[in-house]
Amino acid sequence: MSxxxxxxxxxxxxxxxxxxxxxxxxxxxxxxxxxxxxxxLSSAGRVKVGPGTLYTTLKRLLDVGLIIEVEGRVDSERDDSRRRYYRLTGQGRAELAAELERMEHALKLARTRRARPAQ
Incomplete structure (x- = not known):
């Protein structure tokens, strides 16, 4: 998978x-x-991922090693046995950290340019 x-x-x-x-x-x-x-919740409702997008993206993340599927359930008394749980891998954490750095850089740049007086 690409x-x-x-x-x-x-x-x-x-x-x-x-x-x-x-x-x-x-x-x-x-x-x-x-x-x-x-x-x-974490996007304050700005981002809504539908089931189709979610499961397609999860499969792609699995295929490239950014997440793994974990065995068992977190709370076996409350959880449906058909549920699949996912975990971030070290590679996934590194990719997330790189993305956060890109976002921080873009935000700093935007703030700098907005702070300049118009010419």
Whole structure:
């Protein structure tokens, strides 16, 4: 599976859905529906990932090694046995950190340019 489908263009930033999914998994292992809820909550409703996008993106993240599927359930008494849980890998953490650096750089640049007086 090509990494390019996770990125807006090769060598560039992650797609919005891939970024928020990795961010969601940075705190704990989660199943699909929990990821959907967390993405909506953490983005203050600005990003809504539908089930089709979620599971397509999860498959791509799995294929390139940014996440893994984990065995077992977090809470076996409450969880449905059909749920699949996902975990961020070391490579996934590194990619998320790189994305955050790109975002920080872009934000600093935008603030600098906005702070300049108009000519």
């Amino acid at each position: 990494r390019s489908r996770l990125f807006s263009r090769p060598g560039a930033s992650l797609t919005t859905s891939a970024f928020y999914i990795l961010l969601s998994l940075s705190l704990q292992d989660r199943h699909g529906y929990d990821i959907l809820k967390d993405v909506t």
